Amino acid sequence: MLIAILSITVLGILFGLGLGWAAGKFRVDSDPVVDQINAVLPQTQCGQCNFPGCRPYAAAIAADEAGINQCPPGGETVIQALADLLGVEALALNPENGAEQAKTVAVIDEAICIGCTLCIQACPVDAILGASKLMHTVIEAECTGCDLCLPPCPVDCIEMVVKAPAPGEWAWPRPVTDTAREHAQSLPVGAA
Amino acid sequence: MQRDALSQAQLAGERLYHFHGGLRLRHNKKISCETPVEKLPLATRYFVPLLQHTGREAEPLVAAGQKILKGEQLGCFRHLGSDCVHAPTSGTVTAIANHPISHPSGAEGRCIVIKPDGLDEWQTLDANEDWEQASPATLREIIGRSGIVGLGGAVFPTGYKVRQASERGIHTLILNGSECEPYISCDEMLMREQPDSIILGARILQKAVGANRTVIAIEDQMGVVYTALSEAVKNSGASGIDIVKVTTIYPEGGEKQLIKVLTGLEVPSGGRPTDLGLLCQNVATATAVARAVVEGKPLIERTVTVTGNGVRKPRNLLAQIGTPISNLIDQCGGYAPGAVRLILGGPMMGYALSSDSNPVIKAANCILVLTEDDIRPPQPEMPCIRCGECARVCPALLLPQSLNWSVRSGLWDDARDFGLSDCIECGCCDFVCPSHIPLVDWFRFGKSELKLLGLERDTAEAARQRFEARETRLERLKQERKQRIEEKKRALRNDSEKQKKIAAAIERARSRQGKDS
Numbered sequence: 001m002l003i004a005i006l007s008i009t010v011l012g013i014l015f016g017l018g019l020g021w022a023a024g025k026f027r028v029d030s031d032p033v034v035d036q037i038n039a040v041l042p043q044t045q046c047g048q049c050n051f052p053g054c055r056p057y058a059a060a061i062a063a064d065e066a067g068i069n070q071c072p073p074g075g076e077t078v079i080q081a082l083a084d085l086l087g088v089e090a091l092a093l094n095p096e097n098g099a100e101q102a103k104t105v106a107v108i109d110e111a112i113c114i115g116c117t118l119c120i121q122a123c124p125v126d127a128i129l130g131a132s133k134l135m136h137t138v139i140e141a142e143c144t145g146c147d148l149c150l151p152p153c154p155v156d157c158i159e160m161v162v163k164a165p166a167p168g169e170w171a172w173p174r175p176v177t178d179t180a181r182e183h184a185q186s187l188p189v190g191a192a
Numbered sequence: 193m194q195r196d197a198l199s200q201a202q203l204a205g206e207r208l209y210h211f212h213g214g215l216r217l218r219h220n221k222k223i224s225c226e227t228p229v230e231k232l233p234l235a236t237r238y239f240v241p242l243l244q245h246t247g248r249e250a251e252p253l254v255a256a257g258q259k260i261l262k263g264e265q266l267g268c269f270r271h272l273g274s275d276c277v278h279a280p281t282s283g284t285v286t287a288i289a290n291h292p293i294s295h296p297s298g299a300e301g302r303c304i305v306i307k308p309d310g311l312d313e314w315q316t317l318d319a320n321e322d323w324e325q326a327s328p329a330t331l332r333e334i335i336g337r338s339g340i341v342g343l344g345g346a347v348f349p350t351g352y353k354v355r356q357a358s359e360r361g362i363h364t365l366i367l368n369g370s371e372c373e374p375y376i377s378c379d380e381m382l383m384r385e386q387p388d389s390i391i392l393g394a395r396i397l398q399k400a401v402g403a404n405r406t407v408i409a410i411e412d413q414m415g416v417v418y419t420a421l422s423e424a425v426k427n428s429g430a431s432g433i434d435i436v437k438v439t440t441i442y443p444e445g446g447e448k449q450l451i452k453v454l455t456g457l458e459v460p461s462g463g464r465p466t467d468l469g470l471l472c473q474n475v476a477t478a479t480a481v482a483r484a485v486v487e488g489k490p491l492i493e494r495t496v497t498v499t500g501n502g503v504r505k506p507r508n509l510l511a512q513i514g515t516p517i518s519n520l521i522d523q524c525g526g527y528a529p530g531a532v533r534l535i536l537g538g539p540m541m542g543y544a545l546s547s548d549s550n551p552v553i554k555a556a557n558c559i560l561v562l563t564e565d566d567i568r569p570p571q572p573e574m575p576c577i578r579c580g581e582c583a584r585v586c587p588a589l590l591l592p593q594s595l596n597w598s599v600r601s602g603l604w605d606d607a608r609d610f611g612l613s614d615c616i617e618c619g620c621c622d623f624v625c626p627s628h629i630p631l632v633d634w635f636r637f638g639k640s641e642l643k644l645l646g647l648e649r650d651t652a653e654a655a656r657q658r659f660e661a662r663e664t665r666l667e668r669l670k671q672e673r674k675q676r677i678e679e680k681k682r683a684l685r686n687d688s689e690k691q692k693k694i695a696a697a698i699e700r701a702r703s704r705q706g707k708d709s
Contacts, residue, residue: 042648043655053659125658144655170297171640175633 033062040081044073045124046146048098053124061086069093073145075100104145104160106138112157119149119158201455201468204364205407205436209456211449213585214441215620217540219413221377224499224506229381231510232523234310238280238514239303239551241293242267245347250277252304258285261315263490266304275349276339278490280512283308294517294536294550296543303551306514317488323396331400331485332358338484339491339554344368344379344445344474345537347555350481353471357401360466365403366454367394369410369417369475370438372445373538376558378495379475381508383410383417386479387424393478395430396485401471405432408475409450412437442540443618447472449587461614476557496552498524502531502561511552517559518548530563540619574627582621582631588614592621592631599638604645612638 037058044054049070051057060066061082068082069091076093083090093100108119108128115133127143130136149158242250250267253276254260261282269275286305293301320326320334336351367390371379383390394406410417418435425433438444438453448459451470459465465472473481476495483489492513499506504525511520517534521527535542536550538558582592590611598606612635621631684690 038656041652043652043659045655045659053663054656055660124662125655126662127658142654142658144651170295170299171644172296172633172636174637175630 031059031062034058036085037061037082040074040078040085041071042074042078042144044144044146046073046144046148048072050097067091067094070097072098072100103163104147105140105143105163106145106147106149107159107161108136108138109157109159110135110137112155114155116154118152118154122148122152124148197457198363198469201457201470202363202405204366204405204451204454204470205409205434207456208436208438209453211441211444211452211587212589213587213620214443214449215585215623216440217374217442219440220374220499221380224375224377224497224508225381227505227507229385229495229508229510230523232512232515232519234281234308234312235512235515235519236308237286237516238283238306238308238512239291239516240266240277240280240306240514241291241295241551241553242277242288242302242304243293243295244277244513244554245341245349249302250275252288252302254285254288254304256285256287259283260285260306261313263315263317263492269349275341275351276337276490277304277513278339278492279306280492280514281306281308282311282313292545292547292550294545294553294556298546303514314489319488320485323485324399326485328358328400328402331396334485335400335481338480338489340477340480340484341491341554342474343476343480343494343554343557345541345555345557346447347553350473350477353473354397354400356464357466357471361469362401362403362466362471363405363469364471365394365398365401365406366450366465366470366472367406367408367475367478368445368447368450368472369408369414370440370445370450372411372440372442373540373558374442375499375560376497376538377499378497378508378557380414380417381497382476382479382495383414384420387417387420388427389479389482390421390475391424391428391430391433392486393480393482394433395428396481397471397473397478398432400481403471406434407454408433408435409438409454410435411440411444413440442620443587443616446587446616446618448616461611491554494552494554494556496520496556497558498561499558500531500535500561501563501566502528502533504528511556513554514551516549516551517545520552520559521548521561527561528563530565531561532564533562533567535560535562540623541617571628573629576627576629579626581624581626585620585624587618587620588616590615592635595638596629596631596634599634599641602641604638604642607638608642612642615639 034055038055041054041058047053049057049066051060051066057066057070061068068086068088069079071078072093079093080090113135115130115135117130117132119136120128120130124146125142125144127139128136128149129139145160147160242252248269250269252267253265260279262279264279265276266279267277283306286307288302288304290300291303293303295301323331332351332354335354340350341347342350369379369383371377394408398406408421410421418437421435425435436454443449444453447465450472451457451459451465451468455468457468460467480491484491493510494513495508496511497508498520503521507524509520509523534545534548536545536556536559537543539560542558542560576593576596578593580593586592595607595610595612598610599612615635617632617636619632625631
């Protein structure tokens with residue numbers, strides 16, 4: 001009897017210590033669900049979803065405080081991916097958040113720029129380079145096209161231009177094939 | 193297991209294996225092999241594209257109006273280390289202008305336009321007659337700066353490949369002379385006419401990557417080539433060079449297929465031959481390496497097969513990179529009556545060009561001119577009947593019909609799982625499909641999409657990191673500011689002199705208030 005009590009107690013203490021140690025050692029700092037959602041989002045950090053960045057939006061989705069259809073830069077693809085990830089119905093993009101558009105980058109008209117640094121402070125990904133009273137410029141490769149630098153500019157010298165693919169980034173187009181039925185319909189009557 | 197694979201790979205060529213699928217096609221090579229390779233006379237204009245392989249454009253190093261010598265650097269791919277494009281002849285750069293660049297997109301790209309001065313004068317050449325004394329690192333450096341790319345068609349920069357290979361450790365160098373696509377005969381002619389140069393290139397490459405053996409794979413129907421190469425090996429006195437005849441089945445000249453034939457091993461999906469300790473190079477690349485190291489000449493010309501029923505005198509030409517294709521056609525007696533299509537590359541993997549003003553590029557192994565009779569009339573696409581012919585011939589062991597469905601429906605994860613990126617676009621499935629489904633067109637589209645999706649993910653990841661870095665920075669600055677203010681307040685509290693002054697000021701204010709009321 002005593003042996004049984006002792007051994008169970010010792011085992012209990014051992015497992016308790018083990019679990020306590022493991023809880024510290026394998027601690028998960030961030031919510032893995034939020035991380036997974038965040039990985040799907042396009043990381044433009046544009047705030048069109050009404051959250052200050054992609055991660056806060058991901059957290060809101062995980063907490064069921066926001067719909068999966070509030071990300072215009074991601075568009076249909078992201079909504080579909082989120083629906084697959086979370087096992088919910090895919091919805092159409094919420095028009096209140098904006099419409100899906102072609103990818104753009106910001107371009108500063110350097111002749112007009114007065115060097116006020118306001119856009120630098122607004123840029124969520126540090127893609128604008130410059131200093132006070134000196135000309136600013138956009139690092140094109142880092143710009144996510146979020147539009148956040150447009151409102152603060154006092155002289156309206158920033159323009160969003162559609163990103164043109166370089167020849168090396170050229171992609172094979174979707175094949176256009178006429179199916180047998182279309183082909184038959186295109187033939188003059190009586191030809192077949 | 194790993195060790196077994198490695199030791200089996202070391203026996204490359206000792207025993208021959210089969211790869212799955214493939215097709216026996218009519219060779220159609222004889223018509224262009226009857227006359228020796230001819231050197232093309234100088235053109236009146238050269239258009240050297242700054243985009244010669246997949247990836248980004250080279251940055252131009254010359255300006256319009258500049259006089260240049262043959263072999264001078266025209267542009268440099270900084271992101272690849274030191275790979276470059278070079279001047280095909282001496283003359284003047286008249287412009288850096290947009291011109292069709294012989295790219296499947298049919299788009300224009302920046303080209304360096306050169307007006308030759310007719311002297312064809314080389315720049316000072318850095319020749320290394322005694323290359324055997326040079327260190328492997330030096331050899332790799334020379335290969336890297338000579339603008340050499342894989343001349344079999346993939347145009348992967350050789351300098352980069354060799355550098356990577358030497359880091360991974362290579363035991364066997366495979367020289368690919370099994371030019372399996374119909375019509376193309378430029379490598380065969382090269383092996384017939386310049387076997388010594390190929391063997392020299394093989395020895396240099398072998399030293400540059402530290403391999404101890406070379407296997408040269410040729411097709412069993414190239415009898416003359418075998419004799420020529422064996423003779424050259426004997427003359428060079430080199431040991432450890434074996435010539436192996438492989439059965440001619442399209443596409444056994446594909447890198448992974450050839451390795452399967454020679455070793456019985458498969459290059460893992462997403463992996464490279466270096467994983468098996470092998471390095472595969474085209475025979476033409478080997479001659480380019482020999483020329484670059486021994487004579488100091490960069491890659492500015494290549495052998496091009498001009499063939500098909502649409503040209504009067506099919507043959508092989510030695511053409512400078514940047515020569516308009518029309519010059520090559522003229523050299524072959526012009527177009528034959530009924531010529532309707534101009535193809536860059538072979539009939540299975542090539543793509544149609546819209547104009548013959550396009551320049552010869554490093555990838556241009558063949559210019560095929562077809563007549564109406566050669567082309568299958570366009571057939572309407574029928575639904576897939578699941579006959580499985582495509583899977584039977586697929587040399588990459590894929591299931592083209594499943595891939596077709598995933599790609600058409602945009603199920604990219606499925607397409608990836610079914611191994612879309614392992615498709616070598618050989619066209620076998622297309623060729624046998626009884627429903628005339630343009631499978632390869634779909635797979636090329638799908639591969640592009642997968643690549644773009646990957647790129648998008650990478651840029652999103654970069655943006656996320658920058659965003660998070662900025663957030664932590666802003667947080668840190670906020671904390672630092674708070675701390676500074678705290679410190680100032682504390683300093684103020686501890687300063688008794690100042691505290692007295694403050695107390696006095698408060699007292700004064702109070703007494704004034706008392707007076708006012």
